[in-house]
Amino acid sequence: MVQYRDQLxxxxxxxxxxxxxxxxxxxxxxxxxxxxxGLVVDEIIDIVEERLNIEVAGSRDGILGSAVIKxxxxxxxxxxxxxxxxxxxxxxxxxxxxxxxxxxxxxVDDSAFFRNMxxxxxxxxxxxxxxxxxxRKAWWRCARAELRCGADRYRNAxxxxxxSSPRPSGPMRIWLDADHRAVLDGCRRRDxxxxxxxxxxxxxxxxxxxxxxxxxxxxxxxxxxxxxKQGMTNITxxxxxxxxxxxxxxxxxIGGQLFGLPISRYRTCSCRxx
Amino acid sequence: xxxRLTRVPLSSSEIAGVLNLRGRIVTVVDMxxxxxxxxxxxGKPPMAVGVDLRGESYGLLIDQIGEVxxxxxxxxxxxxxxxxxxxxxxxxxxxxxxxxxxxxxxVDRVLEIxxxxxxxA
Numbered sequence: 001m002v003q004y005r006d007q008l009x010x011x012x013x014x015x016x017x018x019x020x021x022x023x024x025x026x027x028x029x030x031x032x033x034x035x036x037x038g039l040v041v042d043e044i045i046d047i048v049e050e051r052l053n054i055e056v057a058g059s060r061d062g063i064l065g066s067a068v069i070k071x072x073x074x075x076x077x078x079x080x081x082x083x084x085x086x087x088x089x090x091x092x093x094x095x096x097x098x099x100x101x102x103x104x105x106x107x108v109d110d111s112a113f114f115r116n117m118x119x120x121x122x123x124x125x126x127x128x129x130x131x132x133x134x135x136r137k138a139w140w141r142c143a144r145a146e147l148r149c150g151a152d153r154y155r156n157a158x159x160x161x162x163x164s165s166p167r168p169s170g171p172m173r174i175w176l177d178a179d180h181r182a183v184l185d186g187c188r189r190r191d192x193x194x195x196x197x198x199x200x201x202x203x204x205x206x207x208x209x210x211x212x213x214x215x216x217x218x219x220x221x222x223x224x225x226x227x228x229k230q231g232m233t234n235i236t237x238x239x240x241x242x243x244x245x246x247x248x249x250x251x252x253x254i255g256g257q258l259f260g261l262p263i264s265r266y267r268t269c270s271c272r273x274x
Numbered sequence: 275x276x277x278r279l280t281r282v283p284l285s286s287s288e289i290a291g292v293l294n295l296r297g298r299i300v301t302v303v304d305m306x307x308x309x310x311x312x313x314x315x316x317g318k319p320p321m322a323v324g325v326d327l328r329g330e331s332y333g334l335l336i337d338q339i340g341e342v343x344x345x346x347x348x349x350x351x352x353x354x355x356x357x358x359x360x361x362x363x364x365x366x367x368x369x370x371x372x373x374x375x376x377x378x379x380x381v382d383r384v385l386e387i388x389x390x391x392x393x394x395a
Contacts, residue, residue: 047297245347249369251340251376252323255311257361259336260343260369260376261323 004029004036010086013040014062014077030079037086039079052076057113064117080120104128288387293333295324302333308384310360325381332385343376345369350378 001008011027013019017040027038054065054076062081066073105127109115115131122129249260279302281291290304302322306313314320314337322333350367357365357377366380 246344247347247350249343249345249376249378250323251343252305252321252334252336252379253338253340254305254336255309255314258340258371258374258376259305259379260345261325261334261379261381262366263342 002027002038004038007036009036009038011038011040012082012085014082015060017042030083035087037083039077039082046070065113078117080117104130107131108134110134286387290335293322295322295331295333298331300324300331300333302335303384303387304335305384306335306337308387309364325385327381327385334381334384343371345376 001010003009009029011019019025019040026041026044028041028044030037030039048070050069052067052069054067056066058065058075058078062078064076064078067076068074103126105122107115107118107122107129108131109118110133112133115133119129119131248263250263252259252261279291279293282289285291288304288307290302290307292299293302294300318337320335320337321339322335323339325332325334349369351370352367353362353365354368357368361377364380364383366378366383368378369376
């Protein structure tokens, strides 16, 4: 526990991180709904905004998988794993609020990774979530929950969205997986007039404000052949398929002479300064 | 001089100072001074290119940034004999582009002037 802005904040540490007994310790703070949790880390390196593409699934609890961030293979932490360690009811607290319109959702996905990731998101959004790994198990869950989930409506789980018959507490939506984008797609088959509901974004992380708003990072690098409107004359170079070994250079004008900085040897990014 | 650049007293004239670059404090090398060129007097703020070397981040102050080019390694030629000697020390060859000569900058040699104990530490 530690005091953070006039409140007590529980600290959670990942395995392998040792809490120092003196000096300063970097902590990532996650806050929601008036409560904060601190995740203890060894070192805070950088804050990046990038498209996340998790390529390799994680093997440990608390790790979503691996992705390439800023050119380096990085393990992506599943914050949702650690949040309940601080407050056991982090995700379910909203559920406890009596809600007349709380709807039930059956999430069907053969990937455990996505079931575990999406179920808390849906719960936090106020739905009552049931999960099932396969079509058949989903069907049985429907049957057990005494829903009339007609087998005739329950077609190919990969591409369709099926709605059950209406119940007093509201119709149950069944979101089926088709490369995890169909889960967000919300048109009911019977009710096409209703607009699609998008899943609320997971908004749990608290990030300190970026210190250098004027920066352009490597993700905004122009493609070879494109022209940056910097007042430089268009450099025509042979950018078509080049045989043999090639190197990439960031070109810069210094004192009227064009220089090239090899990228592969160094990580370069261009930023405005001032 | 850019506003966010913080000068470091008693450093050599080639070190422009330290800069906050995307959350990291980096030592900034003034490339004009490093190449022995006079200061830029057209009033435009310089650009900084971030470079990582040996785990440390640096910034290189340049006039203008250009595009990213992919060039064949066998197109790289030795420094021409009439290349300015101050540039020749930092050049790692040249590439001939249409109508222009591109000098390959040897960043290792550029950053040799930075003392081993980094200023930004």
